[in-house]
Amino acid sequence: EAGVAQSPRYKIIEKRQSVAFWCNPISGHATLYWYQQILGQGPKLLIQFQNNGVVDDSQLPKDRFSAERLKGVDSTLKIQPAKLEDSAVYLCASTDGRSWSYNEQFFGPGTRLTVL
C-alpha cells in the first residue's frame, strides 16, 4: 500500500514570499491533516479535513495560511506571505476515519521549509 506522499521535500524561501505544499493521502482515507512541527517540538495540528470539508482549523493562522482539499483527495497548504517563524517541517497525515474516537494516523515524510 502506498503511503502518504508529500512534495516538495525541501523548500527555501525568503520572508514575505509565498509557498505551497502538496499532499496525496492514502487511497480511500477520508480524513486528512496538516501539522506544523517546529524543531525540537511535537507536531501541532493546523487543519483537519473530512473529505472536502474542514473539521477543525482553529490553530491555522488564517491571515497567512490557507488550505484546500477541493475533491476530497489531495490537498494543498499555502503560506502567503511567509515569516521567519514559519520555518518548520509541515507534515501531512491521513486516516480512514472509520472510528469516531480514534484511528491510526499515517504520516507523510514532511516538507522542510526554511524562511530566510
Add this chain to the structure above:
Amino acid sequence: GESVGLHLPTLSVQEGDNSIINCAYSNSASDYFIWYKQESGKGPQFIIDIRSNMDKRQGQRVTVLLNKTVKHLSLQIAATQPGDSAVYFCPLSGGYNKLIFGAGTRLAVHP
C-alpha cells in the same frame, strides 16, 4: 484540560539493554493511549496503542503499560537496537480523530 508530559527529554541506553519511556497525562477521558515514533527526517509512525480498559499490551519487542490511577503511561522496548533511535511521542487522543502531541522523548542507542 489536556496536556502531555514526558518525564525525560532524552534517554540514552546501551544497545541490547531494555528501554523505558514514561509519559504522564491529565485527560482521563481518553479511550485510547497511543505511542508514536519519529525517526530523523521522517514523519511519526504508529507503534502501539492501548485501550483505557486495559493495563498492559504487548507487541513485538514493545510493551505498553497504563496506570490510570496515577495517570501514567510507559513504553518498554526490549533489547534496544540502533534502529530504535528516535523521538517517541505519547499524543493525547483529543476527540474526533485528533492527536495532541507534546515535545517527545529522544531515545539515543549507543553501541
